[in-house]
Amino acid sequence: MGAAAVSVSGTMPRPAVRPEERLGIALVGLGYYSTDVLAPALQQTEQVYLAGIVTGTPEKAEEWSKKYNIPASNIYNYENFDSIADNPAIDIIYVVLPNSMHAEYTIRAAKAGKHVICEKPMALSVRECEQMIEACEQAGVKLSIGYRLHFEPTTQEVMRIAREKPFGNIQFVTAGAGYRESRADHWKLSKEYGGGAMMDMGVYSLQGARYSTGEEPIAVTAQTFVTRPDLFREVDETTTFQLEFPSGAVANCHTSFTANMNYLLVNAERGWVRLQPFSGYGGIKGETSQGPLNFPEINQQAAQMDEVALCIKENRPMRVPGEEGLKDIKVVEAIFRSIQAGGARISLT
Amino acid sequence: MGAAAVSVSGTMPRPAVRPEERLGIALVGLGYYSTDVLAPALQQTEQVYLAGIVTGTPEKAEEWSKKYNIPASNIYNYENFDSIADNPAIDIIYVVLPNSMHAEYTIRAAKAGKHVICEKPMALSVRECEQMIEACEQAGVKLSIGYRLHFEPTTQEVMRIAREKPFGNIQFVTAGAGYRESRADHWKLSKEYGGGAMMDMGVYSLQGARYSTGEEPIAVTAQTFVTRPDLFREVDETTTFQLEFPSGAVANCHTSFTANMNYLLVNAERGWVRLQPFSGYGGIKGETSQGPLNFPEINQQAAQMDEVALCIKENRPMRVPGEEGLKDIKVVEAIFRSIQAGGARISLT
Numbered sequence: 008m009g010a011a012a013v014s015v016s017g018t019m020p021r022p023a024v025r026p027e028e029r030l031g032i033a034l035v036g037l038g039y040y041s042t043d044v045l046a047p048a049l050q051q052t053e054q055v056y057l058a059g060i061v062t063g064t065p066e067k068a069e070e071w072s073k074k075y076n077i078p079a080s081n082i083y084n085y086e087n088f089d090s091i092a093d094n095p096a097i098d099i100i101y102v103v104l105p106n107s108m109h110a111e112y113t114i115r116a117a118k119a120g121k122h123v124i125c126e127k128p129m130a131l132s133v134r135e136c137e138q139m140i141e142a143c144e145q146a147g148v149k150l151s152i153g154y155r156l157h158f159e160p161t162t163q164e165v166m167r168i169a170r171e172k173p174f175g176n177i178q179f180v181t182a183g184a185g186y187r188e189s190r191a192d193h194w195k196l197s198k199e200y201g202g203g204a205m206m207d208m209g210v211y212s213l214q215g216a217r218y219s220t221g222e223e224p225i226a227v228t229a230q231t232f233v234t235r236p237d238l239f240r241e242v243d244e245t246t247t248f249q250l251e252f253p254s255g256a257v258a259n260c261h262t263s264f265t266a267n268m269n270y271l272l273v274n275a276e277r278g279w280v281r282l283q284p285f286s287g288y289g290g291i292k293g294e295t296s297q298g299p300l301n302f303p304e305i306n307q308q309a310a311q312m313d314e315v316a317l318c319i320k321e322n323r324p325m326r327v328p329g330e331e332g333l334k335d336i337k338v339v340e341a342i343f344r345s346i347q348a349g350g351a352r353i354s355l356t
Numbered sequence: 357m358g359a360a361a362v363s364v365s366g367t368m369p370r371p372a373v374r375p376e377e378r379l380g381i382a383l384v385g386l387g388y389y390s391t392d393v394l395a396p397a398l399q400q401t402e403q404v405y406l407a408g409i410v411t412g413t414p415e416k417a418e419e420w421s422k423k424y425n426i427p428a429s430n431i432y433n434y435e436n437f438d439s440i441a442d443n444p445a446i447d448i449i450y451v452v453l454p455n456s457m458h459a460e461y462t463i464r465a466a467k468a469g470k471h472v473i474c475e476k477p478m479a480l481s482v483r484e485c486e487q488m489i490e491a492c493e494q495a496g497v498k499l500s501i502g503y504r505l506h507f508e509p510t511t512q513e514v515m516r517i518a519r520e521k522p523f524g525n526i527q528f529v530t531a532g533a534g535y536r537e538s539r540a541d542h543w544k545l546s547k548e549y550g551g552g553a554m555m556d557m558g559v560y561s562l563q564g565a566r567y568s569t570g571e572e573p574i575a576v577t578a579q580t581f582v583t584r585p586d587l588f589r590e591v592d593e594t595t596t597f598q599l600e601f602p603s604g605a606v607a608n609c610h611t612s613f614t615a616n617m618n619y620l621l622v623n624a625e626r627g628w629v630r631l632q633p634f635s636g637y638g639g640i641k642g643e644t645s646q647g648p649l650n651f652p653e654i655n656q657q658a659a660q661m662d663e664v665a666l667c668i669k670e671n672r673p674m675r676v677p678g679e680e681g682l683k684d685i686k687v688v689e690a691i692f693r694s695i696q697a698g699g700a701r702i703s704l705t
Binding site: 178179181183185187228230232234235245247249251255257259260261263265266267268270272274275276279281283349350351352 | 527528530532534536577579581583584594596598600604605606608609610612614615616617619621623624625628630632698699700701
């Protein structure tokens with residue numbers, strides 16, 4: 008098929024990348040997201056390939072090695088992880104561990120001289136986020152947070168609408184992200200591991216409010232609700248939060264480990280934008296007051312990792328730098344402070 | 357067209373009502389809603405007709421008298437209003453005055469021996485609502501609140517979904533109702549007249565949360581936001597509130613006199629329901645996780661007033677009795693109490 012035909016089909020023709028020019032990525036932590044999402048996405052990437060893995064489970068190492076043709080020299084465990092510094096085949100380390108381990112492994116990856124992608128939420132505290140950013144700066148490596156939606160076309164249109172204001176100023180946003188989590192033994196129900204609805208799904212609602220206004224909140228109030236106290240002894244189950252933005256826009260958002268929901272509704276002076284679902288790995292469905300948004304379905308994670316690799320190759324700033332993750336954790340900390348203070352307004356300025 | 361053909365078209369065949377069997381209604385207060393909505397609706401009603409008016413403006417009296425062929429004997433002002441008791445042509449008095457006057461005129465109408473429809477919100481306080489209910493009971497007349505959406509087919513489907521649970525239990529609801537109010541001299545910006553976003557549009561969000569769960573909230577938290585302090589010196593501009601329901605369902609709702617918005621999103625265990633807009637006089641657009649809701653567009657106010665008239669004729673309970681309005685005002689009072697207490701949780705049990 009010629010370039011013209013490709014162009015007509017709506018995709019941008021890309022220059023071919025020779026295999027030896029692709030960057031090597033190593034996934035740290037081979038849970039669901041690495042196994043079922045990132046590894047398949049890495050079969051579609053053009054700028055980066057699955058070069059290595061870090062796992063504490065020898066059976067997984069063997070399985071992945073066979074399935075993805077990963078040489079033994081690129082397979083690490085949590086004891087020998089730091090020796091990845093000596094492996095020139097690994098350019099990028101993607102931290103896909105439970106939330107409480109994001110800071111430690113991002114910092115160790117940076118010290119090993121590798122660029123880092125860290126899954127969301129960036130870390131458990133502002134302090135950890137700042138340490139991660141500092142470690143990467145000191146090591147001269149780049150850091151990106153796994154906000155795949157920043158690479159998703161319908162989401163990018165929401166960002167454009169915030170920026171270019173075709174419907175006038177954004178006035179009100181609501182976003183809800185939740186699913187029913189009932190695995191009592193999962194780390195997402197553990198405080199030690201950084202679990203809870205707000206940290207997991209709530210960050211999508213928060214991101215939605217931030218990118219659909221294009222602003223940073225100046226104050227927050229929050230509430231939390233428990234209906235399954237047997238499961239939610241340590242972490243939040245359903246959390247609601249309100250954000251005030253400098254323009255006067257208000258967001259009223261929610262997240263839950265009990266209620267299934269996924270939508271982003273943006274109301275502007277002269278129209279609205281609605282994505283439902285808005286944060287899925289695929290199937291994002293958008294509409295505005297003017298009609299449906301018809302953007303192509305893409306592999307978000309492949310687009311994300313390719314863009315990260317290009318930013319490294321071309322020495323450009325990351326589209327989703329560590330600072331972007333830090334901004335969310337600042338708000339998340341304020342949300343928990345508000346909840347502890349019985350819903351009091353917490354200033355972010 | 358035969359009865360069979362009518363039945364096929366999806367509408368219920370109704371027995372013809374002779375003009376002299378229709379009940380007479382008098383509108384009290386000839387503002388926008390009476391002029392542009394109720395009077396036209398009364399040209400489509402079958403059980404009730406526009407028999408009289410109550411107005412303080414002689415020019416309006418003359419205009420309406422000509423336009424709707426209203427005899428001078430059925431035209432009242434606020435001085436002689438109580439003498440309506442002696443007029444057998446008036447069966448129902450519809451109170452369409454500013455919110456602060458709902459209680460007084462409902463009680464005076466009841467004392468005049470007339471059935472009453474009172475616009476929403478029912479009144480400014482629980483105490484007023486209770487006095488209105490008591491006055492109607494003592495007078496042996498019926499009282500209904502102007503919640504026209506209870507007669508609207510897509511809304512009735514939302515109520516059915518709450519009741520019959522085809523998608524399982526309702527887990528989370530959000531509702532937003534607002535428009536940009538900039539008329540500094542309008543009573544809706546006056547505290548004395550019972551203005552403010554929560555009283556006006558917020559009651560739609562609250563109703564939405566109540567009828568889409570089919571439950572009464574057991575606790576509430578609330579927040580309020582001001583971005584145009586010049587306009588909103590006395591009443592609330594943008595208010596958010598959270599409701600806890602006995603089943604564990606949570607609602608996170610909002611209303612505004614600054615942001616244009618109108619939607620109801622209901623998330624259940626196995627699906628969702630979305631109405632956008634959900635509270636318009638027409639054009640309500642519904643969809644569930646299984647597809648669009650295609651209900652006929654009706655004249656909500658005509659359906660409401662016809663049903664009120666039928667309930668009176670057949671001596672049945674009102675579909676929207678005073679108690680329904682009271683339930684909302686109980687929550688509204690708690691919302692304002694929570695705001696005054698800095699977002700504290702107010703129990704409703």
